[in-house]
Amino acid sequence: MTVEFQLFGSVEARLDGLPLDIGHARQQCVLAALLVDANSPIAIDELIDRVWSEQRPHRVRESLHSYLTRLRRALADTGTRIARRGHSYLLVADPDTVDLHRFRALLTRAGEATDEQAAELFTEALALCRGQLFAGLDTPWLAGIRATVDKQRLAAELDHADTLLRRGREATLLPTLGNRIVQRPLDERLAGQFMLALYRAGRQAEALTHYERTRLALVEELGIDPSAALRELHQRILTADPTLNRPATDGVRAAPVPHQLPAAPTSFTGRTTELAQLSAVVAAQEAAGDTVIVSAVGGAGGMGKTWLTLHWAHRNLHRFPDGQLFVNLRGFDPTDRPTPPREAVRTLLDALSVDPDAVPADLDAQTALYRSLVADRRMLIVLDNAADAAQVVPLLPGSPTCTVLVTSRDRLTGLVTAHGARVVRLDVFGEPDARALLADRLGAESLARQAVAVRELLAGCAGLPLALGIVAGRARMHPEFPLAVLAEELRDATTRLGALAQDPHTSVRAVLSWSHRALPADAADAFCLLGIAPGADIGLRAAADLLGRPPATTRSLLRALERASLLDQPTPDRFRLHDLVRLYAAERADTELAPADRTAALRRVVGGYLRTGYAADRLIYPDRPPITLTGVDGSTAGPTTQAQAWAWFDAEHANLFAAQQLAAENGWSELVWQLAWVLNTFAYRRGRQADTVRIWSTALPAALRLCANEVLATVLRHLGDALTRTGQVDEALGHLETALRIAEAAGAKDAQARTLWAIGRVWERRGDDRRALAASTEALRLFDELDDPIWAGRAHSVVGWYAARLDEQATAREHLDLALAMHRTQLDREGEAATLDSLGYLAQQRGEPDKAREHLQQALALRRELGNPYFEADTLDRLGQANDALGDAAGATTAWREALRLYRVQHRLPDAHRVQRQLDGVSADQDRIASV
Numbered sequence: 001m002t003v004e005f006q007l008f009g010s011v012e013a014r015l016d017g018l019p020l021d022i023g024h025a026r027q028q029c030v031l032a033a034l035l036v037d038a039n040s041p042i043a044i045d046e047l048i049d050r051v052w053s054e055q056r057p058h059r060v061r062e063s064l065h066s067y068l069t070r071l072r073r074a075l076a077d078t079g080t081r082i083a084r085r086g087h088s089y090l091l092v093a094d095p096d097t098v099d100l101h102r103f104r105a106l107l108t109r110a111g112e113a114t115d116e117q118a119a120e121l122f123t124e125a126l127a128l129c130r131g132q133l134f135a136g137l138d139t140p141w142l143a144g145i146r147a148t149v150d151k152q153r154l155a156a157e158l159d160h161a162d163t164l165l166r167r168g169r170e171a172t173l174l175p176t177l178g179n180r181i182v183q184r185p186l187d188e189r190l191a192g193q194f195m196l197a198l199y200r201a202g203r204q205a206e207a208l209t210h211y212e213r214t215r216l217a218l219v220e221e222l223g224i225d226p227s228a229a230l231r232e233l234h235q236r237i238l239t240a241d242p243t244l245n246r247p248a249t250d251g252v253r254a255a256p257v258p259h260q261l262p263a264a265p266t267s268f269t270g271r272t273t274e275l276a277q278l279s280a281v282v283a284a285q286e287a288a289g290d291t292v293i294v295s296a297v298g299g300a301g302g303m304g305k306t307w308l309t310l311h312w313a314h315r316n317l318h319r320f321p322d323g324q325l326f327v328n329l330r331g332f333d334p335t336d337r338p339t340p341p342r343e344a345v346r347t348l349l350d351a352l353s354v355d356p357d358a359v360p361a362d363l364d365a366q367t368a369l370y371r372s373l374v375a376d377r378r379m380l381i382v383l384d385n386a387a388d389a390a391q392v393v394p395l396l397p398g399s400p401t402c403t404v405l406v407t408s409r410d411r412l413t414g415l416v417t418a419h420g421a422r423v424v425r426l427d428v429f430g431e432p433d434a435r436a437l438l439a440d441r442l443g444a445e446s447l448a449r450q451a452v453a454v455r456e457l458l459a460g461c462a463g464l465p466l467a468l469g470i471v472a473g474r475a476r477m478h479p480e481f482p483l484a485v486l487a488e489e490l491r492d493a494t495t496r497l498g499a500l501a502q503d504p505h506t507s508v509r510a511v512l513s514w515s516h517r518a519l520p521a522d523a524a525d526a527f528c529l530l531g532i533a534p535g536a537d538i539g540l541r542a543a544a545d546l547l548g549r550p551p552a553t554t555r556s557l558l559r560a561l562e563r564a565s566l567l568d569q570p571t572p573d574r575f576r577l578h579d580l581v582r583l584y585a586a587e588r589a590d591t592e593l594a595p596a597d598r599t600a601a602l603r604r605v606v607g608g609y610l611r612t613g614y615a616a617d618r619l620i621y622p623d624r625p626p627i628t629l630t631g632v633d634g635s636t637a638g639p640t641t642q643a644q645a646w647a648w649f650d651a652e653h654a655n656l657f658a659a660q661q662l663a664a665e666n667g668w669s670e671l672v673w674q675l676a677w678v679l680n681t682f683a684y685r686r687g688r689q690a691d692t693v694r695i696w697s698t699a700l701p702a703a704l705r706l707c708a709n710e711v712l713a714t715v716l717r718h719l720g721d722a723l724t725r726t727g728q729v730d731e732a733l734g735h736l737e738t739a740l741r742i743a744e745a746a747g748a749k750d751a752q753a754r755t756l757w758a759i760g761r762v763w764e765r766r767g768d769d770r771r772a773l774a775a776s777t778e779a780l781r782l783f784d785e786l787d788d789p790i791w792a793g794r795a796h797s798v799v800g801w802y803a804a805r806l807d808e809q810a811t812a813r814e815h816l817d818l819a820l821a822m823h824r825t826q827l828d829r830e831g832e833a834a835t836l837d838s839l840g841y842l843a844q845q846r847g848e849p850d851k852a853r854e855h856l857q858q859a860l861a862l863r864r865e866l867g868n869p870y871f872e873a874d875t876l877d878r879l880g881q882a883n884d885a886l887g888d889a890a891g892a893t894t895a896w897r898e899a900l901r902l903y904r905v906q907h908r909l910p911d912a913h914r915v916q917r918q919l920d921g922v923s924a925d926q927d928r929i930a931s932v
Contacts, residue, residue, distance in 0.1 A: 002015070002016060002079070002097065003015050003020070003075065003078040003079065003080050003093075003097060004097050004099075005031075005035055005093070005097055005098045005099065006099050006130075007032060007035060007036075007098065007099055007100045007133055007134060008099050008100070008103075008128060008129050008130050008131055008132070008133055009130045009131030009132065009135050010131070010134075010135050010136065011028040011029075011031055011032045011035075011134055011136075011137060013031070013074070013075070015078055020074050020075070020078075021074055022071065022074055023067070023070055023071070023074070025136065025137055026051065026063075026067065027067045027070060027071065028136075028137060029050075029051045029137055029139055029142065030047070030051050030064065030067045030068065030071065031071055031091075032134055032137065032142060033047055033050040033051055033141070033142075034047075034082065034089065034090070034091035035091060035093070035098050035100070036100065036145055037090075038090075038091050038092075038093045038095060038098055038101060039090060039091070039092060039093065039095065040090060040272070040275070040315075041085045041086075041088035041089070041090045041272045042088055042089055042090060042272065042276075043087055043088050043272050043273055043276070044061070044064070044087050044088065044089065046272075046273070046276055047064065047089060048060055048061070048064060049141065050139065050141040050142070051064070051139065051141075052139070053139055053140045053141065068082055068089065079094075080092065080093040080094075080097070085432075085436070086432035086433075086436075087432070088272055099128045100133070100149065102125075102128060103125050103128045103129065103149075103152075103153075104152070104318040105318075106121050106122075106124055106125035106128075107121075107122075107125050107152065107156055107318045107321065108317045108318050109121050110122050110125065110156075110159070110160075110163075110321075111159075111257065111317070111318075111321040112257075112259065115163050115166050115167055116167070118159075118160075118163045119160065119163045119164060119167065119169075122156055122159060122160035122163060123160070125156055126153070126156060126157065126160065129153050132146070133145070133146045133149050133150070134146055144283055144284075145283075148283050152318060152319070154184075155321065155378065156321075157180070158189050158190060158193065159321055161173060161176075161177065161190075161193045162193065165193060165196060165197065165200075168200075170196070170197035170200045170201055171201060173193075173197055174194075174197045174198070174201060177190070177193055177194045177197055178194065180194075181194050181210075185213075185214070185217050186214075186217055186218060186221060186222065188214070188218075188226060188227050188229070188230045189376070191210065191211070191214045191230060192229065192230050192233050194207075194210060195207040195208075195210055195211055195233060195234070195237060196233065196237075196244065198210065199237050199244060200244070200245060204237060204240070207237050208234070208237060208238060211226075211230070211233075211234045211237070214226065214230070227376070229376065257321075257322060257323040258323040258324065258325055258351045258352065258353075259323060259324055260323075260324055260325050260326040260351055261310060261313055261314065261324045261326050261380075261382065262310060262326065263310075264310050264311055264313075264314035265307045265310060265311050267440055267441065268307065268311045269433060269436045269437040269440050270429055270433030270436060270437065271304070271308050271311075271426070271433075274297075274308060274424050274426060275308070275311070275312055275315075277422075277424045278295055278297075278312050278405075278424055279312070279316070281293065281295050281422040281424075282295070282316070282319065282403055293400075293402070293403040293404065294396065294404045294406065294415060294419050294420065294421040294422070295403075295404070295405050295406070295421065295422050295423075295424060296406045296407075296408065296412045296415055296416070296421045296422070296423045296424070297309050297405060297406065297407045297408075297424050297426065298407075298408055298409070298410070298411060298412065298423055298424070298425050298426065298565060299409070299425060299426030299427065299565055300409060300515070300565040300566065300578065300581065301332065301409055301466070301512055301515050301565070302464050302465060302466030302467065302512075303426040303427070303428070303464070303465060303466070303565075304426060304465040304466070305407040305408075305426055306384055306385070306407055307465075308424075308426065309382060309384070309405050309407055310382075312405075313380055313382060313405065316380075319378065319380070319403070320378055320379055320380040320403065321378055322377035322378045322379045322401075323377070323379050323380075324379065324380040324381075324382070325348055325351050325352075325379065325380070325381045325382065326382045326384065327339070327344050327347055327348065327381075327382070327383055327384065327395070328384050328385055329344060329383055329384060329385050329386045329387065329391055329392075330385060330387075331385045331386045331387030331388070331391065331408060331409070331410070331518075332385060332387070332409055332515055332518060338387040338391060339391070340391075341363065341367075341391060341394040341395065342363050342366070344383075344391075344394075344395055345363065345366045345367055345370055345394060345395065346359065346366065348370050348381075348395065349366065349369065349370055349373075352370070352373045352374070354369070354373070363394070367394050367395075370395075370397070371397050371398045371399070374397045374399055374402055375397070375398065375399040375401075376399055376401055377399070377401060377402070378401045378402070379397075379401070379402050379403070380402075380403050380404075380405070381395070381397065381402060381403070381404045381405070382404075382405045382406075382407075383395055383404065383405070383406045383407070384406075384407050385407060385408065386406050386407065386408040386410065386412065387408070387410060387518070388408070388410045388412070388414070389410070389412045389413065389414030389415045389418075390414065392406055392408075392412070392415060393414070393415070393418075393419070396419060406421070409515055409564055409565040409566075410563050410564060410565070411423075411562065411563040411565070413563070427463075427568075428462060428463030428464055428465075428578065429463040429464075429465060429468065430463065431458060431463075434458050434461065434463050434468055435447070435454070435458060437465070437468050437469070437472070438454065438457070438458075438468060438471070438472055441469075441472035441473075441475075441476065442472055442475055442476065446483075450482065450483045450484065452484075453482065453483035453484040453486070453487040454483060456484075456487035456490065456491060457471055457483060457486060457487050457490060459490075460487065460490025460491065461490070461580075462578060462579040462580055464578065464580055467580060471486060471490075474486060509584060509587075512566075512580075512581060512584045513584075515564050515565065515566055516566070516584070516588060518564065519560065519561070519564060519566075520560065522557060523557050523560040523561055523564075524588075524592075525547075525592075525593070526547055526554075526557040526558070526560075526561065527561055527566060527567075527585050527588070528585055528586075528588045528589035528592055528593050529546050529547060529589060529593070529598075529601050530543070530546070530561075530567070530575070530577055530582075530585055531577065531581075531582050531583075531584070531585025531586035531587075531588065531589050532585075532586050532589045532598060532601075532602065533546050533602075533605055534602075534605070534606065534609075534655055534658035534659040534661070534662045535652075535654055535655030535658040535659070536576065536654060536655075536658075537570075537574055537575060537576040537655070538574070538575055538576075538605075538655065539573060539574050539575075539651065539652065540554060540555060540558070540573040540574075540575075541608065541612070541638075542605055542608055542609060542652075542655065543558060543575065545604045545605045545607070545608030546601050546602075546604060546605040546608075547601070548600075548601065548604055555573075558575055562575075566581060566585075567581075574651070599666070602662060602666070603668070605659070606659045606662060606663050606668070606671055606675075607631070607632035607671070609652065609655060609656055609659045609675070610629065610632050610659075610671060610674055610675055610678060611629065611632055611638075612638035612639075612648065612652075613648075613649075613652070613656055613675070613678035613679070614629055614674075614678050615638045615639065615645075616638055616639050616644075616645035616648050616649055616678075617645075617677075617678050617681050617682070619639060619640075619641065619642045619644075619645035620642055620645045620646060620649075620681055620682070620685075620867070621681045621830075623790050623791075623828065623830070624681065625750065627674065627677055627714075629674060630670045630674070631668065631670035631671055631674075632671070646867050649682040653679065653682055653683070656675060656678065656679050657679070657691065657694075657695065659671075659675060660672055660675040660676060660679070660695060660698055660699075661698065663675060663702075664698050664701075664702060667705075669702035669703070669705045669706050670702075670706070672698060672699055672702035673699040673702050673703050673706075673711055673714075673715055675695070675699075676695040676696050676698065676699035676715070676718070677714070677718075679691070679692075679695050680692060680695065680696075680718060683695065684725075684870060685866075685867060685868045685869065685870055685871075686869060686870070687869050687870040687873070687902065687905060687906030687908070688906070689722065689725045689726050689870075689906065689907070689908075690726060690907065692718075692721075692722035692725070693719070693722045693723060693726055693728075696715060696718045696719035696722050697719060699715045699718075699719070700715055700716070700719060702715075703715040703716075709742050709745075709746060710746065710748070710751070712739075712742060713739045713742040713743050713746075713748070713751055713755070714739075714751070716735045716736065716738050716739035716742070717735075717736060717739040717751070717754060717755050717758055719732075719735050720732040720733070720734075720735035720736035720739065720755075720758055720762070721736075721758045721761065723735065724758065724761050724762050724765055725761075727765070727910075729762050729765045729766055732762050733759070733762045736755055736758050736759050736762060737759075739751070739755045740752060740755045740756065740759070743755055749782045749785060749786055750782075750786060750788075752779075752782055753779045753782035753783050753786070753791070753795070754779070756775045756776070756778050756779035756782070757775070757776060757779045757795070757798065759775045760772040760773070760775040760776040760779065760798065760802065763775060764802070764805075769802050769805045769806050770806065772802045772805075773799065773802035773803060773806060776795065776798045776799050776802055777799055779795050779798075780792065780795035780796060780798075780799055783795045789822060789825075789826055790822075790826050790828050790831065792822065793818075793819050793822030793823050793826060793828060793831055794819070794823075794828070794831045794834070796815045796816070796818050796819035796822065797815070797816060797819035797820075797823075797831060797834055797835040797838060799811075799815045800812045800813070800814070800815030800816035800819060800835070800838055800842075801816075801838045801841070803815060804816075804838060804841055804842045804845060807845070809842065809845065809846060812838075812842050813842065816835055816838055816839050816842065819831065819835045820832065820835045820836070820839070823835055829862055829865075829866060830862075830866055830868070832862060833859050833862035833863045833866065833868070833871070833875075834859075834871070836855045836856070836858045836859035836862070837855070837856065837859040837871070837874065837875050837878065839855040840852045840853070840854075840855035840856035840859060840875075840878055840879070840882065841878055843855060843882075844878065844881060844882055844885065849882045849883075849885035849886045850886065852878070852881075852882040852885075853879065853882040853883060853886065856875055856878055856879040856882055857879065859875050860872065860875045860876065860879060863875055869902055869905075869906070870906060872902060873899050873902035873903050873906065873908070873911070874899075876895045876896070876898050876899035876902070877895070877896065877899040877911070877915055879891075879895040880892045880893075880894075880895035880896035880899060880915075880918065881918075883895060884918070884922065889922050892918075892922055893919065893922055896915050896918055896919050896922070897919065899911075899915050900912055900915045900916060900919065903915060
């Protein structure tokens with residue numbers, strides 16, 4: 001059984017000549033959208049845009065899925081199927097069964113054949129155009145494809161006519177040309193064909209008359225004179241040039257058509273979106289027809305820019321029947337200098353069969369000759385591996401019929417601004433495409449058998465297509481080796497780049513070296529330093545500290561690296577090196593920078609993180625007792641508002657963790673414990689309890705090395721508190737008791753009070769509220785002696801909390817009311833939130849759920865305003881209980897669902913399980929009520 005798809009005249013499917021039911025117009029649109037790119041994945045969003053554009057139904061994905069299901073059913077048992085690939089769909093079909101693909105394939109073959117063969121191929125291709133493409137369907141995307149194919153059909157008619165004229169078939173061609181002239185009186189190429197056919201038929205006067213008719217029409221309609229080519233033909237007819245009577249011999253081209261593209265990649269995976277972008281740019285500018293089409297394919301070395309370009313070019317040869325030119329500009333070549341424009345233009349002139357003796361000596365004259373030769377020809381010009389825009393500009397044609405594709409690691413901003421180039425930027429592969437590449441090279445079954453090793457290989461290659469290709473190549477060279485052997489090499493940072501090599505010229509290290517070698521000296525130094533900076537990305541301010549340069553100079557250096565595609569800027573003033581690029585940069589730093597310079601740069605950036613982090617912490621927790629920073633110099637240009645401080649921590653916390661680890665590795669003990677202090681508030685309030693344990697555990701060895709009891713007591717207290725929150729109460733109590741002994745020996749009442757406060761939490765976690773109350777009462781006494789109203793108020797609140805837990809309601813109410821008054825007097829909003837939460841708990845305990853809800857809602861609003869999701873989760877939990885007691889099932893469910901989400905994010909799993917049971921109970925109650 002053979003299924004045939006007819007797109008010209010309709011969208012129809014026939015099985016052995018009988019029509020298949022492919023549904024109504026919208027369903028036909030879905031099929032058409034798949035058929036145009038048969039056997040190529042189409043992203044779901046792209047497919048939706050093709051079918052609906054801006055007129056999307058409310059549940060568009062469900063509608064698409066429904067249509068695809070019906071089409072699958074209609075195509076069952078036909079040998080054609082619709083398959084899903086990740087976030088894409090493709091229609092798997094023999095291209096010869098689709099008239100549009102047969103049409104384009106025949107045109108491609110005709111462009112490469114002798115005239116005798118080409119005439120037959122054009123005739124066969126044009127016979128397929130039985131009517132308007134997608135007749136009866138009307139979407140913006142289909143209209144664009146229809147316009148493009150109409151242009152291809154018209155061009156094929158003209159090419160066919162040229163072929164017949166070269167074979168001396170003007171007599172049979174004249175009637176057809178006469179009909180076309182009536183429809184397209186302004187088509188100069190058609191006019192030239194008609195004039196030549198008339199002249200050869202002995203009708204010189206009619207040929208000259210038609211020229212004059214065409215000239216007047218062009219002047220009146222468009223305000224232009226005929227082209228140089230048409231004027232030249234007119235002059236030759238006027239003088240009865242005898243060469244016009246001699247068509248080329250069959251089998252020999254009158255003018256050679258260059259086909260210089262290298263072979264298409266034998267295996268190509270992914271890049272569906274980027275291929276669609278290229279096609280869309282070319283289609284849009286073809287439709288406009290008023291400018292040279294320039295697309296710049298950019299990205300770092302190893303991203304597959306040339307492969308993508310060649311893959312697209314070979315799929316679209318039908319667009320360029322007048323030839324394809326290819327020049328390697330060697331902008332980032334390991335063995336040679338970038339190709340000068342003069343050499344590149346000579347290469348293009350050679351490809352266009354210009355006699356060497358006829359090539360002008362002057363570069364401008366050479367460029368003018370090149371542009372004249374490609375004028376009005378539908379050609380593709382691929383300029384591969386450009387160094388910069390200046391190397392490309394002399395090679396741009398002037399004719400809007402030409403399409404230029406430029407690949408470069410440089411951003412080519414000059415092409416974008418001055419020549420309207422459209423940029424297609426290549427980034428690393430996502431996991432599905434990376435896995436698909438390995439599966440394509442190594443086989444899906446092999447990957448399935450070695451799933452663990454495959455995950456490690458994917459992580460080691462970090463989505464870089466070159467790295468994935470090298471890994472696949474090495475695996476194919478040694479099929480008897482398990483993939484775990486390769487994975488082990490990639491796991492070790494010291495061998496990772498070495499493992500991503502096949503030969504000296506096809507390795508990740510070599511490819512990156514070509515970009516690095518092209519950098520100016522100061523940008524090269526900046527690149528090296530970025531490779532050793534702590535954290536996965538870096539902000540402009542931190543980069544300025546690292547480089548020891550002013551921000552403006554730093555931005556210029558970073559832009560140079562970005563232009564070279566060695567650095568990405570995913571958001572304004574934040575920069576990131578790809579994992580493998582970072583490894584290479586770190587290697588260069590070890591060999592090219594003096595140890596003292598590396599150390600000084602790292603001290604600067606770590607010190608900058610500490611200074612800015614300290615200022616940000618003072619904004620989000622102004623009541624926290626300050627510390628004195630030591631071991632850092634310089635000023636701070638950081639956040640000035642609480643909102644800015646939170647945003648800074650959200651952006652930089654991972655880099656602060658990395659900076660602390662770097663400081664620990666280098667033995668910078670003061671910086672280690674001070675960075676822990678800076679990170680503590682953020683990690684605590686964001687519910688990152690495991691991080692608080694990590695930072696204070698890292699700080700403890702540093703504090704011991706400093707031999708400073710005050711620092712050691714502070715670190716032990718915070719570590720004990722962090723361990724308490726993660727449930728490690730025995731270890732926590734040991735650290736806290738040691739901290740208390742140090743504080744008592746030093747007579748430090750403030751440290752004693754804070755440590756007792758933390759000890760109270762340990763006893764609470766152990767379920768001994770009586771001992772928790774005793775420790776907190778002693779802390780309150782010390783805060784009173786210190787005459788610290790803010791912390792005394794908070795201590796009253798804690799004492800009230802433990803009294804409430806012990807059901808000592810009068811005591812609890814006394815302390816909580818006093819605490820609330822003190823907080824409001826001192827404008828202590830954080831203390832006020834905690835006390836309102838405790839009052840809510842107490843009211844619930846006293847059987848007053850309405851008062852409980854009121855207090856808890858006030859506490860929740862404050863905690864959200866303060867940005868404290870850790871305690872927000874607890875308040876939501878209690879608010880759900882108050883709503884449940886009031887019979888407000890909806891309110892209870894809403895509060896508990898949000899509490900559950902926060903508990904899960906914070907990895908507080910026992911609390912999450914408890915809240916889930918509460919939600920299940922509400923659901924069960926509602927089911928029982930519904931069944932009554």
